Structures are given as C-alpha cells and as structure tokens.
Amino acid sequence: MSYTYDYPRPAVSADVVVFDSSTDSILLIQRKKDPFAGSWALPGGFMEMDEAADATAIRELKEETGLVVAQVEQIGAYSAVDRDPRGRVVTVAFMAEASTSESIAAADDAADAKWFPVDDLPELAFDHSQIISDCFSKSDKG
Structure with a gap:
C-alpha cells in the first residue's frame, strides 16, 4: 500500500561540528555553490531517502572533507522557517571529535576545507554560528 499526503514536506539535512580539543x-x-557560495559553513548536506540523519552527517563529512569519523553525537534539530534560502529545510546537527593532524581535502561541493580556532571563526553561512554555540553550551567544550 502506498501513502500520499496533501501536506508539504520540508527537506532534511545534517550538519556536523567537528572539534579538535587539543587545538580548540x-x-x-568553504561553499562552492549558492546559496552562500564562498562562505564558510559546517560540513553537511541533504539526507538520502535510505539513510538516517547520523549516517548523513558521517557521509557528508567524508564527501566534503575526506575526513572519516566512526560516530557522531546529536546536538539538536534546527527548524527556523528562514534558515535556508532554498526552501524549507530542517537540519539535524551533530558533533564529532577529530584531530587537526588528520588529512583533509575539499571535495564534492566544498571549495576548501580548513581548521579554524574556536575563538577566531569567520562569518558563517545559514544558522551555523548558532549550531556551534549550542554545541559548546551543551558540552564540556565551552
């Protein structure tokens, strides 16, 4: 039996805050495409129909930076109506630990991938500053 719904459905994405505690x-x-082309953002992207949100975060992190993590921890969900200019997008945010000594390389829709000191972040796309702030307020990193 197939189901159809008369209600509009938002897209779902996952973003990940990757933190190195030894270097803070x-x-x-750096986004390659609009919206926010050239701006810095958290690694992340849209969920596929056959994956869970945590798997999306792990996949997108690998696709955009080459960094492989075994697990991520959920920070929260972000659903402000205007958080993405492309349309209605709800994101599930995660955090992961990694080391700045691990090899990274921009790929997929990332023009660059780079580590930034927590106390000297560039202006970020979307609501990613809020996600990072929430990550640190909900963890022992802050």
Whole structure:
C-alpha cells in the first residue's frame, strides 16, 4: 500500500561540528555553490531517502572533507522557517571529535576545507554560528 499526503514536506539535512580539543579548532568548509557560495559553513548536506540523519552527517563529512569519523553525537534539530534560502529545510546537527593532524581535502561541493580556532571563526553561512554555540553550551567544550 502506498501513502500520499496533501501536506508539504520540508527537506532534511545534517550538519556536523567537528572539534579538535587539543587545538580548540573546528573544521569548516568553504561553499562552492549558492546559496552562500564562498562562505564558510559546517560540513553537511541533504539526507538520502535510505539513510538516517547520523549516517548523513558521517557521509557528508567524508564527501566534503575526506575526513572519516566512526560516530557522531546529536546536538539538536534546527527548524527556523528562514534558515535556508532554498526552501524549507530542517537540519539535524551533530558533533564529532577529530584531530587537526588528520588529512583533509575539499571535495564534492566544498571549495576548501580548513581548521579554524574556536575563538577566531569567520562569518558563517545559514544558522551555523548558532549550531556551534549550542554545541559548546551543551558540552564540556565551552
């Protein structure tokens, strides 16, 4: 039996705050495409129909930076109506630990991937500053 719904459905994405506690750094990507082309953002992207949100975060992190993590921890969900100019997008945010000594390389829709000191982050796309702030307020990193 198939189901159809008369209600509009938002897209779902996952974003990940990758933190290195030994250097107090966060991994960011520079967006290759609009919206926010050239701006820095958290690694992340849209969920596929056959994956869970945590798997999306792990996959997108690998696709955009080459960094492989075994697990991520959920920070929260972000659903402000205007958080993405492309349309209605709800994101599930995660955090992961990694080391700045691990090899990273921008790929997929990332023009660059780079570690930034937590206390010297560039202006970020979307609501990613809020996600990072929430990550640190909900963890022992702050």
